[in-house]
Amino acid sequence: MRILLIEDDKRLAALTKKVLEGEHFDVDVSHNGDEGVEIALRSVYDVAIVDWMLPGRDGPAVAQAIRAARLSTAVLMLTARTQVEDRVAGLYSGADDYLTKPFSYDELIARIHALGRRVGGVGAVNTWELRIGNIVLDTRTYSARRADRVLDLTKTEWTLLECLMRHPGQTLSRQFIMDYVWSYESTVQPTMVDVYVSYLRNKLSLPGYQDPIQTKRGLGYYLDVDNA
Structure with missing residues (x-):
């Protein structure tokens, strides 16, 4: 499964990439919302893991761009925000799921698999x-x-x-x-x-x-x- 991780915290991004690759995911990383959208539009990913707070476009804007391009990529939003209205805003922006920081990698991996089953792939x-x-x-x-x-x-x-x-x-x-x-x-x-x-x-x-x-x-x- 191909994963696009858009996270501006470089240490967290590097650790997350290492953990996911250990689970046999193919992971590309971007640290900027605008660059992340460009990469998402030029390649094919099963799941995009998107931080809410990003330089350039923020997480909701990234999700909106992915949906506007009619990509099948599932979007999992990461954020430290815990208010219900924030989660609702993230989902309305086009995210398929929402995970609050700090998070368990076991839960992250389970959610990625769930999104993969939900979205599916060609054949x-x-x-x-x-x-x-x-x-x-x-x-x-x-x-x-x-x-x-x-x-x-x-x-x-x-x-x-x-x-x-x-x-x-x-x-x-x-x-x-x-x-x-x-x-x-x-x-x-x-x-x-x-x-x-x-x-x-x-x-x-x-x-x-x-x-x-x-x-x-x-x-x-x-x-x-x-x-x-």
């Missing part, structure tokens, strides 16, 4: 598995298989497959794929997308099965659900 059998056709991706173990064969993927190939599976049938530009797979690394060139698509196609190639990755010339790539 999800559970909160950690993506399934489209005969291709299955396990986000806990970073493993993948097609039909009965386990796919020996590198982390980059696995993330590329995840990107395509979270947008089935949608043509994704090379820039979008670069941002998703390489997390804004400035040294990555668009030609790397073509190289890794070729690698992934080779590993998905099985006797009797068609190539699920299709090319839209000049536009990008998409996962053909009918061929998956």
Whole structure:
């Protein structure tokens, strides 16, 4: 499950990221509300954990931006505010759940799983598995298989497959794929997308099965659900 943590307390953010990654979540961190919204709009996350008080946009404004963009990302608001009216305001802004500080990490993890079940994912059998056709991706173990064969993927190939599976049938530009797979690394060139698509196609190639990755010339790539 992919998590976006937007928290300006850098020590708390670092600790929370470490705890969540220990539970096999894939976590990206932002310390600013405006930057957090930009990241949320340019990638795909199952859950956004958003602090109420942030530089730039505050937590409710971040939640509103995510909802305005019609993203499926669930929003869990963190705040030290305990008044009922504050919780109500947070929920009305677009948050799906609310957790007051200080919080237990056990409770945070339980709420993330609950939000994952509530929101669901494309082809999800559970909160950690993506399934489209005969291709299955396990986000806990970073493993993948097609039909009965386990796919020996590198982390980059696995993330590329995840990107395509979270947008089935949608043509994704090379820039979008670069941002998703390489997390804004400035040294990555668009030609790397073509190289890794070729690698992934080779590993998905099985006797009797068609190539699920299709090319839209000049536009990008998409996962053909009918061929998956």
